[in-house]
Amino acid sequence: MRSFAGRDILSLKDFERNEFFRVFEVAAELEPIARNRRNVDLLREKTLVTAFYQPSTRTRLAHEAAMLRLGGAVTGFADAKMTRAGDFYQESIKDTVKMLEFYGDVIVMRHFQIGAPHEAAQWASIPVINGGDGWGEHPTQILTDLYTVLREKGTIDGLRWVAVGDMRMRTMHSLGYALTQFDCPITFVAPPGMEMPDSYKEDFMAMGLDFDFADHVGDVIGDADVILVEPTVQPDYSKSRDERKGELPTTPDNYKITKDLLVNKAKSDAILLHSLPRMDEIPPDVDITRWSRYWQEAFNGVVMRMALLALVLGAME
Amino acid sequence: MRSFAGRDILSLKDFERNEFFRVFEVAAELEPIARNRRNVDLLREKTLVTAFYQPSTRTRLAHEAAMLRLGGAVTGFADAKMTRAGDFYQESIKDTVKMLEFYGDVIVMRHFQIGAPHEAAQWASIPVINGGDGWGEHPTQILTDLYTVLREKGTIDGLRWVAVGDMRMRTMHSLGYALTQFDCPITFVAPPGMEMPDSYKEDFMAMGLDFDFADHVGDVIGDADVILVEPTVQPDYSKSRDERKGELPTTPDNYKITKDLLVNKAKSDAILLHSLPRMDEIPPDVDITRWSRYWQEAFNGVVMRMALLALVLGAME
């Protein structure tokens, strides 16, 4: 297995099965630190640089919280408008990275352009973690989700997935790549116009993923061991924030996970994941049902980033 | 006395007299750390999460500075627009808190909605500190003010207060609740349209506060031992920032604390408090008079947050 020390985390396309398990092993080892709520000294000599060109709450703060739990320091920017890099000069990724690499020891980057973290990694002398690149990938989120499955179900192999959402979204691509390394059939459920792009379908086929598509989550939820949901509707951004106040979009039944649907059709031991934030695709009354695992997923989001930071910074080898 | 460990700081309505003194005792104990300007290790294993849905300088930075002085770490957001929580999804307080609680060990929240920190506290497994909730309360500011009085006057009981400002503002409500636990009569001086809301007046009466109202600060300042001032005018926000440049509003005499007024009418040992920022209600030539204590108040703002963080995180018991 390739060492994780000094390695970039850009895509799950190049992750091998034993590498997934190494990450989960380290996550399990570090999890008690998060659970005990006591920051330790493991990364005390290290600094994380956050480079967020798009707003983010969970991804940015989960990385920061993870770094702080391990005793490290954090600097960076949470909004490209706050920097000359993003707004004024349309500075090249190269120029920005040839600066950021001196400000710390690992960079986590979210960018509106697909491939931006990959380009950053070409220039940086320190590891780059992809915190979401446009319509590309979101590897740390899917690693979180797989770890949650492992913790909640005791295994990843042999489980059937249903994924509901906009298949152009980055989490879906990382998910497809990840499941090629496990014995996990998956059904993707997406609205018209939000289908999985051909290039990803071709990759999944070439990599041996067992996948198909369905139009209505109700038709396939009964077989699912893991149900992963993302929004399929968005606020109407052509209106101002005030204009759309209270006017929330409505998710069609095809893509909505109601308590009724779960009670009537889901396996009793299936688990329901959502990286949040949500619109109405999972109503709040689902939160306290037996299926909900998205709060655990949020906790694991910190644990997974602890594992990845410790690994790429060479603290676990 | 109830333990402070694990406790939320949401309102001063539920603070008992001996709890105020416990907080002041801890503040006095920790004050030398701030005065000596040497960060210590008391909260070294802990992380503060700042959740500011409205801009703030003093409240946010005083909490951050306090956490850093005690060796703790800080993460969070300073502006809801920087997060998907605030801007895009209008995410529920519940969903946001079920994420934030994993990112640290105590949350300080400022929100434009009254009661938002209280709702957060219902969902969080860690303490929530109210950093100001809309027209609600601002408990940590008033604890700072009371501690400043105690340090400057040697006592709280037996002092007569005059409070000038917009009585719909949150500091005024926390002040009224706090003084019910001390032997402190208070006169509120507010412009028409900015009177104390009935619900607070009813609470104050039920809780035995000795309070009345006046129209002109000049009529009542002569009896005051403590003069607490807030703005009664605001910039004209219907104009753009450039349009209103240099065009500062003018506070009427009724609510203005000039050097002349102090020299002619105030007790020589009265003290003048203002949480700042100010408009023109206290002109700068008052700053070096014997009455001014607002810089000490700013220093005590850090000390008080050190005490509160140490207490709710269980480091002082």
Place this chain on the structure above:
Amino acid sequence: MRSFAGRDILSLKDFERNEFFRVFEVAAELEPIARNRRNVDLLREKTLVTAFYQPSTRTRLAHEAAMLRLGGAVTGFADAKMTRAGDFYQESIKDTVKMLEFYGDVIVMRHFQIGAPHEAAQWASIPVINGGDGWGEHPTQILTDLYTVLREKGTIDGLRWVAVGDMRMRTMHSLGYALTQFDCPITFVAPPGMEMPDSYKEDFMAMGLDFDFADHVGDVIGDADVILVEPTVQPDYSKSRDERKGELPTTPDNYKITKDLLVNKAKSDAILLHSLPRMDEIPPDVDITRWSRYWQEAFNGVVMRMALLALVLGAME
């Protein structure tokens, strides 16, 4: 030599020759910490307050990264709009500083107004570092540049400078003041309308700087040992960001450093500096030539801020 402990870094006009060398000596001593990428404990008990009223990436993050490398803590604001200080109240520098001084042990301030950090320093009981004040100065950047020259050339004295850019910019003023303390003739090359203001020319003459002006960098680059470049064009800010997308301004030949120009005219051991970000005044194909030193300059930007923070906080004496 005056002690640096407790001292403000506002201007290079008052820097003496032996003080420059003291700063470079400390920078060289601390440089291995940055190079080894291991945060140490030198400033572990100290907090840096960042007060950025204008967006900045490099200056703000280089100070933060430096403080974290030395084990210190950081708080503050990256955007005046995030604070009530900047946007709502147009709070005075005095009022803001009489607050910030309690939040940490050293302040770095960037402000759109010339002289703002100087005014801050008058009120603060802790050191203030000028992170760029309007059309005034940018002392820490030029200290970085001089340190880069010393590291790359082994000396500062005896080298001939050419500086290309907008001479109304703050870096140019700090550069002129700095070179008065060394044996360094300099030629300033600026477009019409961007000439060096008379007040600075008068200062430079009074202080014995050996300087002249030229219209075309091609005429003078052949003699240069150090070429320092800044942008002479800017995006058209009267257009929205979308409107100007892809429509980048073009730097006239007079002020542009192309690979051809360097190959044909520059000394083979000249070095090329740019504080970045850049427009097109240095095309990317120059980056891997023998002249380019701007990445080293970015690294030294952290080292220099480590030295300055350690010095003014009294950790090196």
